[in-house]
Amino acid sequence: MSAAEGPLVVGVDTSTQSTKALVVDVATGEVVASGQAPHTVSSGAGRESDPLQWWDALREALHQCGDAAREAAAVSVAGQQHGLVTLDAQGAPVRPALLWNDVRSAPQAGRLVEELGGPKAWAERTGSVPGPSITVTKWAWLAEHEPESVRATASVRLPHDYLTGLLTGLGTTDRGDASGTGWWASGTEAYDEEVLGHVGLDPALLPRVVRPGEVVGTVRDSDDLPFAKGTLVAPGTGDNAAAALGLGLRPGTAVLSLGTSGTVYAVSTRRPADPTGTVAGFADARGDWLPLACTLNCTLAVDRVAALLGIDREAVEPGTSVTLLPYLDGERTPALPHASGLLHGLRHDTTRGQLLQAAYDGAVHSLLGALDLVLDEDADRSAPLLLIGGGARGKAWQETVRRLSGRAVQVPEAKELVALGAAAQAAGVLTGEDPAAVARRWNTARGPILDAGERDEAALARIAGVISDAAPLLEREADQR
Numbered sequence: 001m002s003a004a005e006g007p008l009v010v011g012v013d014t015s016t017q018s019t020k021a022l023v024v025d026v027a028t029g030e031v032v033a034s035g036q037a038p039h040t041v042s043s044g045a046g047r048e049s050d051p052l053q054w055w056d057a058l059r060e061a062l063h064q065c066g067d068a069a070r071e072a073a074a075v076s077v078a079g080q081q082h083g084l085v086t087l088d089a090q091g092a093p094v095r096p097a098l099l100w101n102d103v104r105s106a107p108q109a110g111r112l113v114e115e116l117g118g119p120k121a122w123a124e125r126t127g128s129v130p131g132p133s134i135t136v137t138k139w140a141w142l143a144e145h146e147p148e149s150v151r152a153t154a155s156v157r158l159p160h161d162y163l164t165g166l167l168t169g170l171g172t173t174d175r176g177d178a179s180g181t182g183w184w185a186s187g188t189e190a191y192d193e194e195v196l197g198h199v200g201l202d203p204a205l206l207p208r209v210v211r212p213g214e215v216v217g218t219v220r221d222s223d224d225l226p227f228a229k230g231t232l233v234a235p236g237t238g239d240n241a242a243a244a245l246g247l248g249l250r251p252g253t254a255v256l257s258l259g260t261s262g263t264v265y266a267v268s269t270r271r272p273a274d275p276t277g278t279v280a281g282f283a284d285a286r287g288d289w290l291p292l293a294c295t296l297n298c299t300l301a302v303d304r305v306a307a308l309l310g311i312d313r314e315a316v317e318p319g320t321s322v323t324l325l326p327y328l329d330g331e332r333t334p335a336l337p338h339a340s341g342l343l344h345g346l347r348h349d350t351t352r353g354q355l356l357q358a359a360y361d362g363a364v365h366s367l368l369g370a371l372d373l374v375l376d377e378d379a380d381r382s383a384p385l386l387l388i389g390g391g392a393r394g395k396a397w398q399e400t401v402r403r404l405s406g407r408a409v410q411v412p413e414a415k416e417l418v419a420l421g422a423a424a425q426a427a428g429v430l431t432g433e434d435p436a437a438v439a440r441r442w443n444t445a446r447g448p449i450l451d452a453g454e455r456d457e458a459a460l461a462r463i464a465g466v467i468s469d470a471a472p473l474l475e476r477e478a479d480q481r
């Protein structure tokens, strides 16, 4: 038995690069055990992962938690948003999942926007103007390119639904993750039958959207899972909504998350509907909203530039007048799905460290451009930005965000805020508490604050100028990957 003060819960983050599991003491928030196992993502034209690999990674991560997982009274799974998981009648994947950062469905996204009333109508209807990340565009792409896969599909899931379903044997999702599909109407909080009809997706193939705080079920009897009989399963949610829970986020505080994706978001009590498409009007996992902007190129893109330069990711040097747009995967914010990376302003005396700094600047510029848009008008813009995700551990990331935002930056000591948010959700179904209040009780946002400095307006203007001047190049269909 562990020496925990309270009951134990398990929180899972199945994100793009890996699955992480934490066993957490409900009384104190102490992480008593943890595990992590990697995933692979395809390279080339698309971005796909085998859902069975997520399941193997989950079991491996739980296995690493040892006996502590066996003592858990509840579990919750949070996961990368938007991925299209197609299952056959036996519940086996029909094909690999199409991930959030797969931009092949850009043409389908453009067509769907036009066919169903334009950007404003979509924003008002679903909260978001669908770009290629949004699940409905992936289904449309599949219908066009692999009709046989669509015919073989007996159920459609998001990554977190898929794993929750394997735990419980039931088909469920939550409002947070459903709001990133493009087939969930944010006004009525129900599946949008007209959108579904338009793309030929039978609503019967979709999971039931459970209420925040609802017990989804219990873990099914299985030898390959380390849970005791009767372990409760919480709804789970998308990874960004889970991190919001994990921080105990209140309206008005902005979060910048630096992982495979870069995201900037805040909790809002007002339903968002941005017709420009920059802000996605997601629901959160409680009953509020989560206006969010997301980039496709964040830690992986900057690490790739460091590797190309042959230097450490921290080996940045100041004084750069080079602009590097690190759009290695195309980009979502700004909406340039066909773009590739672009370098401007190279001189004889430019150093490798300055080139690397330019990559950080390019990645952070995209996120900060959306910062004001995700905050309500009455938000306190002098409050520190919360910096989370794997990149938040890096000094170069911290300093770049501080310099380009001009704002104070708080870096929570807690490393796995998505998994902690899932754990808080699991605690919520156990005790009846609000998960965000659980996280506040755990003091998960605690961490050092880096002071605000002067905002580097010159760098921001230079980068914006290059994006604008290079528009024809960035918008052009790339010469295929």
Ligand SMILES: Nc1ncnc2c1ncn2[C@@H]1O[C@H](COP(=O)(O)OP(=O)(O)O)[C@@H](O)[C@H]1O
Residues within 6 Å of the ligand: 015, 016, 017, 018, 258, 259, 260, 261, 299, 300, 303, 313, 389, 390, 391, 392, 393, 394, 395, 397
């Ligand atoms: N100390 C560090 N400094 C900078 N970046 C880091 C550090 N540790 C991890 N990372 C970056 O964090 C990324 C993983 O972040 P994470 O939030 O776990 O991603 P995801 O949730 O998308 O799988 C890696 O791509 C890596 O580049």
Ligand SMILES: O=C(CO)[C@@H](O)[C@H](O)COP(=O)(O)O
Residues within 6 Å of the ligand: 015, 016, 017, 079, 080, 081, 082, 100, 133, 180, 238, 239, 240, 259, 260, 261, 262, 263, 280, 294
């Ligand atoms: O698409 C989005 C948000 O809309 C991404 O934030 C994904 O949810 C992937 O998250 P990470 O794996 O980068 O955490």
